[in-house]
Amino acid sequence: MFSRPDHPVETVEVELPPGQRVTLPASSYAHIRQVVWVRSGDLVIHEGGDRHELAPGDCLGFGPPGEVTIANEAVQPCTYVVVLARS
Numbered sequence: 001m002f003s004r005p006d007h008p009v010e011t012v013e014v015e016l017p018p019g020q021r022v023t024l025p026a027s028s029y030a031h032i033r034q035v036v037w038v039r040s041g042d043l044v045i046h047e048g049g050d051r052h053e054l055a056p057g058d059c060l061g062f063g064p065p066g067e068v069t070i071a072n073e074a075v076q077p078c079t080y081v082v083v084l085a086r087s
């Protein structure tokens with residue numbers, strides 16, 4: 001993890017257990033740009049009306065602010081890295 005209040009970039013590694021999902025409101029993206037990089041397992045991201053299925057090594061940059069759901073629909077944990085930049 002990297003986070004400093006005087007730096008615009010932050011990284012965090014997340015492990016999402018099987019069958020879990022997290023929904024983030026559009027307001028959480030109001031002043032940031034975000035990229036998700038899958039390290040292990042499979043991850044499904046619902047962004048607006050789009051469904052993105054990501055496997056290890058895949059990356060996805062989020063578009064304009066909108067509600068996003070991140071889900072692990074698999075039977076194994078998923079580990080991914082979130083990189084965000086504040087504007």
